[in-house]
Every structure is written in C-alpha cells, then in structure tokens.
Amino acid sequence: MQPIAARTLSDIDWENWKAQDPATLTFVIKEDHILLIRKKRGLGAGKINGPGGRLEEGETTLECAVREVQEELKITPLNMAFHGECLFQFVDGYSIHVYAFAASDYDGIAEETDEAIPLWFHINDIPYDEMWEDDRCWLPLLLKKKNFIGRYLFDKDTMLDYEIELLT
Numbered sequence: 001m002q003p004i005a006a007r008t009l010s011d012i013d014w015e016n017w018k019a020q021d022p023a024t025l026t027f028v029i030k031e032d033h034i035l036l037i038r039k040k041r042g043l044g045a046g047k048i049n050g051p052g053g054r055l056e057e058g059e060t061t062l063e064c065a066v067r068e069v070q071e072e073l074k075i076t077p078l079n080m081a082f083h084g085e086c087l088f089q090f091v092d093g094y095s096i097h098v099y100a101f102a103a104s105d106y107d108g109i110a111e112e113t114d115e116a117i118p119l120w121f122h123i124n125d126i127p128y129d130e131m132w133e134d135d136r137c138w139l140p141l142l143l144k145k146k147n148f149i150g151r152y153l154f155d156k157d158t159m160l161d162y163e164i165e166l167l168t
C-alpha cells in the first residue's frame with residue numbers, strides 16, 4: 001500500500017478510482033430508534049457504527065449486508081433498502097467503498113458477539129461524537145430515506161475533505 005499525497009478531493013482521480021475493499025453498512029431503524037454497534041475489532045474498533053464489513057468472494061452487496069448483521073448481532077435485518085455509497089480514500093493508501101442499507105425490521109434478538117455490542121439510540125440522539133466523522137454528513141440523509149453518493153478523504157481518523165451528491 002503506497003501513501004498518497006492528496007490533501008483535498010480534487011487531488012484524486014475519481015474517474016479511475018477503485019477501492020481495495022468493497023464493504024457494507026446496515027442501519028436497522030424501527031419506531032424512531034436506530035440499532036448501532038460498538039465495534040470491538042477491525043477497522044474503526046472502539047467506535048460506534050452500523051454493523052457491516054467487507055464483501056466476501058462471490059457475494060452481492062445485499063448478501064454481505066445481511067450476513068454481516070447476522071454475524072455481528074445474531075439477528076436478520078428485514079425490508080432492506082439500498083441508500084447510497086461512500087467512497088473512502090485514506091492518505092496511507094488504503095481505500096474502501098461502502099454500500100449503505102437501511103432495514104425497517106429484524107428477526108431475532110440482538111446480542112453481543114466477539115465483533116460488536118448492540119446499542120439502541122433514539123434517532124434524535126445519535127452519538128456522532130463517537131462515530132466516524134463522515135457519519136454525521138450522510139446518516140441524516142439515510143434517515144430521511146434519501147439516496148446519495150459521497151467521496152471522503154481521511155488521514156487516519158481525521159476527515160480532510162468530502163463532498164456528497166444527492167441522487168434523485
């Protein structure tokens with residue numbers, strides 16, 4: 001992995017950009033509450049986020065999103081809707097392309113696993129201070145059922161630049 005010299009989004013050739021890892025994030029939103037996790041390991045360990053992870057060989061983004069919620073919280077998300085994409089470039093050279101989904105229901109009882117602790121929040125009380133910096137830019141759009149594509153440049157945990165397009 002080669003570090004890149006970019007300090008703003010315009011330093012990156014987005015036309016030819018391809019992430020090292022495709023991944024997913026899923027937000028179960030039910031009766032004004034949202035199910036988040038305290039992530040115990042992997043990229044973003046210690047932060048609060050939606051459940052998610054990287055695609056496995058041969059899997060669609062939807063299959064990955066469902067599997068990651070099942071693995072991390074032992075529940076099955078229902079009524080999955082795709083809402084958007086987040087293209088993350090880190091200055092250390094790593095890149096990840098995240099597909100974001102919302103689910104309006106679930107089967108089972110969420111429980112702690114090796115990977116995550118389940119946490120419910122009111123949608124007006126989302127703990128953005130404990131989340132990745134980009135989440136406060138696009139999670140409100142997902143909550144309003146909008147579709148979006150965003151590009152983000154990070155130096156470790158610090159967001160250097162971003163832009164979001166709303167899709168109609």
Ligand SMILES: CNc1ncnc2c1ncn2[C@@H]1O[C@H](COP(=O)(O)OP(=O)(O)OP(=O)(O)O)[C@@H](O)[C@H]1O
Binds near residue numbers: 042044054088
């Ligand atoms: C930079 N800003 C960011 N903002 C919000 N969310 C971000 C993110 N950068 C990565 N993410 C999410 O972090 C998870 C990483 O995946 P991660 O858990 O490490 O993958 P996976 O479960 O495949 O790993 P292991 O099974 O532990 O190998 C995955 O949900 C991905 O969507």
